Amino acid sequence: MFKFTKDFNCCKTVSCANFGLSNRNSDSYIQKSERLGYLSIECELCGSNPPWISNSLVKNLIAEKLELQFGQKVVGCKKCSPYYFMMATPDSKLHGFTSAGTQRKKCTHCGGIFTLPDFKNIDALKQVLNSVTEKKEVKAAIQESGLSARLYYFYLNKLSLIFSNFSRLNELQLLNREYLGIHSEGRLLSLNHQRALYHLFSVEIESGYVLLQSNNLTKLAISEAAVYQETTNTLAANIDSDNIETVLLARYQSNLKRNHFEQLLIGSVKPLGRSSAIYPDKVAYTHFQLLKAFTDNVQRHDHFIEHESTLRSAALMSSYAAIKNGSANVFYFLPFLSNAGKLNGQPLGWWNDIWFSNEIGAFSSITRKYKTTPSFKIKKGTAIESYHCYLNNNLNKNINSMQVVNDLSEIYRVLYNYCEDEGGATAASQLGLVQKCYQPEQLLALAIKQLSNK
Ligand SMILES: [Zn+2]
Ligand SMILES: [Zn+2]
Secondary structure, eight states, X not given: OOOOOSOOOSBOOTTSTTBTOOGGGOSOEEEEEXXXXXXXXXXXXXXXXXXXXXXXXXXXXXXHHHHHHHOOOOSSOTTTOOSTTTSOOOOEEEEEEOTTSOEEEEETTTOOEEEOOOXXXXXXXXXXXXXXXXXXXXXXXXXXXXXXXXXXXXXXXXXXXXXXXXXXXXXXXGGGOSEEEEEEEEEEEEOSTTBEXXXXXXXXXXXXXXXXXXXXXXXXXXXXXXXXXXXXXXOOOOOSOSOHHHHHHHHHHHHHTSSSTTOOOBOSXXXXXXXXXXXXXXXXXXXXXXXXXXXXXXXXXXXXXXXXXXXXXXXXXXXXXXXHTTSEEEEXXXXXXXXXXXXXXXXXXXXXXXEEEETTEEEEXXXXXXXXXXXXXXXXXXXXXXXXXXXXXXXXXXXXXXXXXXXXXXXXXXXXXXXXXXXXXXXXXXXXXXXXXXXXXXXXXXXXHHHHTO
């Protein structure tokens, strides 16, 4: 079982001897330095000042989002294996039936007895699925379904759990791979009434399969300082130019205008009811730690991240051990289709990052110095943009509940992966997880069948 990073306050300069070492393992740090006008950990070896991170806040966010993304299991012994990917589910044996006639099983490891999922009222699940695929307003959907509002949301959550469990079970196949390439970018998703969500998305690079999405909402009781309340927008946007060097330099420039490099702000946005919005840097640290679920089990992995300083630190901390032993690389990647201003190892920006470009975009390795163009496995750079468009087109803009946002996002992630046909194939079939493209109702039937037999 892998472990999440506990201490994020360390040097993030890959070439520095202090890289990734916490305060306990190095005495060449100045804790909580204010030399540059913001709270930082100062590395005395390389002179860098990474912003100070509240480890306890990130730890609590990881716990909350871990439960959402990989917990809530409806199959197997939850005592021995509460989360997908983190520990294998032990075998179990048939163990009679409940008084209602549902199959019970006994865990061969701890002897615990559990009941197999029994999905009652499949018609209600189908109705809710229909309202989701037809993008119905929730009020109208509830009226048409004949369900009470409480029951409608109950089945929406059930549908999300069925799809989530189905997809995580399928994704376990990825852990047997020798290599995994992941591409991650952040996006703002606007809702009505000045509400908006900051999302981080990660897709597998050859298929565009959406592995993980994290938003900036939390139900945790967090300190006032941790609650997002800003009016400035420091998101680095691509300027309108067909010259890739010009675009990259403008992105560096917008990063340099910040108070510090991880100060990623999204302008003035209102949080959704009964939840708090957190800062995008905390979303990044949390999201990339959760990605360990996929990367820690494969032999080699590459991470292609948006050209954004905040993601850089979070991605490095997530793959730290693998970077050290040479089995992981992190690249900046900017999808860019125009071939004007081809880059062939040019140093660019404040840090003189070395950039290369090919027909799908520009790349710069954060973890290794390349002298010639490295060969990249990434096939298309637009997968995250497609998924973001899909989510933006489908997600109801009147939502004002974190629970509903989470349920719907997860349902859409799975529908996108398994049902959206692009040139005769879905992301899931390209990734080799399934053989064909499913209609949403077929997918629901398949998921229920698969889960009921586990
Ligand atoms: Zn250093
Ligand atoms: Zn058990």
